[in-house]
Amino acid sequence: MGREALVIGGSGMLAGVSLWLQEAGYHVAVIGRDRKKLQALVERSGRPEGFSLLPVDYHQTDRFREVVASLVRERGGIDLVVAWIHSTAPHALPAVQQELSAQRRTWRLFHVCGSRAYKEPPRVADVPNCLYRRILLGFRLQGDDSRWLTNEEITVGVRAAIQGDLPFSVVGQVEPWDRRPV
Ligand SMILES: NC(=O)c1ccc[n+]([C@@H]2O[C@H](COP(=O)([O-])OP(=O)(O)OC[C@H]3O[C@@H](n4cnc5c(N)ncnc54)[C@H](OP(=O)(O)O)[C@@H]3O)[C@@H](O)[C@H]2O)c1
Known part of the structure; x- marks a missing residue:
């Protein structure tokens, strides 16, 4: 495992992931x-x-790009990015990819996506040195009902995807699609 991580949106539902990465030895x-x-x-x-x-x-x-670029300079590079970015900011992930692909080291991008990405997968550029991993957040069936995931379930699922270095993973389930919560 590398030693430098960046968690975008890491103070919300991914707070547990940010804390775990730090405990696992990353500077976060x-x-x-x-x-x-x-x-x-x-x-x-x-x-x-x-x-x-x-x-x-x-x-x-x-401004966002500048912040990422200066982080890369200060830390000497980034090994792992966990990105939870709302779809209202389509330029943010490409900016991260461009800034980090200028570094020589290989880095992993764990792209956390909402369940809509199951039906409409986001287009993500293939950039040098970047190992892209996608994590889909699904839902849970409970008897006749269904519900969205809790922060704890999201944390556990994202941790598992990082630990297993899984190219694609689903937290919870995305099928049967017509049973997802409304
Ligand atoms: N499939 C599912 O079950 C599923 C999927 C997604 C979400 N959820 C649930 O829905 C809840 C709400 O999701 P959420 O994404 O609103 O909450 P969230 O993860 O709690 O917050 C989003 C994170 O991104 C940051 N952020 C938001 N907008 C930003 C911006 N413009 N620039 C930089 N950082 C930004 C937030 O910090 P700041 O607010 O300080 O910017 C925070 O760290 C979650 O708690 C989760 O439990 C469930």
Whole structure:
């Protein structure tokens, strides 16, 4: 395993993944907009030196790109990215890919996607040095009902995908599709 991770959207439902990566020995950079949410994450860990907190809005592509580029410079490279980026920011992931593919080392991109990606897979560029892995967030059937995943289930599923280095994985289920929650 490498030692430098970046978790985009890592102060929300992926907070458990950010904390786990730090415990697993990574230095973890976390992107979110709200400084207080980022700070709360570090306080949960008790190891502030294990994190870089990067408050930035990924819709502001130029600023976002700058933040990623300066992280790469400061840390000397990034080995692992976990990206949960809303579809309202289509330029954010390409910006990350461009900035990180300029580095020499191979890096892994774990792209966390909502269930819609099952029917409409996002187009992601193939860039040098990047091993792309997709994680689909599905749902759970419970008797006659269905529900979306909890943060804990998402954390466990994303951890498993990273540990297994799985090129494609589904957390929960995406079939039967017509039983997904409305
Ligand atoms: N299939 C499923 O079951 C499924 C799929 C997706 C979500 N969910 C559930 O739905 C809940 C809500 O999802 P969510 O994505 O709104 O919540 P979330 O993961 O709790 O928050 C999104 C994360 O991205 C950051 N973020 C959001 N917009 C950003 C922006 N413009 N620039 C930079 N960072 C940004 C947030 O921090 P800031 O707010 O500080 O920016 C936070 O760290 C989750 O808690 C999860 O349980 C379920």
